[in-house]
Amino acid sequence: MSNIAISSSAVAAYGTRQAVTANNIANVNTPDFKASDTVMKENQGGGVTAMVRQGNDSVDISKEAVDMMVTTQGYGANLKALQVSDKMMKESLDMFIK
Numbered sequence: 001m002s003n004i005a006i007s008s009s010a011v012a013a014y015g016t017r018q019a020v021t022a023n024n025i026a027n028v029n030t031p032d033f034k035a036s037d038t039v040m041k042e043n044q045g046g047g048v049t050a051m052v053r054q055g056n057d058s059v060d061i062s063k064e065a066v067d068m069m070v071t072t073q074g075y076g077a078n079l080k081a082l083q084v085s086d087k088m089m090k091e092s093l094d095m096f097i098k
Helices: 003-026 061-097
Strands: 036-042 048-054
Touching (some): 003 036, 003 061
Antiparallel strands (some): 036 048
């Protein structure tokens, strides 16, 4: 699996994780709401998938805040990897065209 595909899968997985965190926070005052959790799972051959599972506990705002910070950092790192790969590919093509 290419670096671009690996980083793309991670960006998608972190997007899912962020959506789950946002849903948990949005429902913090909903009676009987049980917070969901996201498990990041490594794919065979590269990449990552986010699996959402229903929890048994109510929403813990401090846990959600930490999850949001970690997710933001992971999303940003993989986005930067995609940008660098794109730049390298462009520069490689420019060398062949000249």
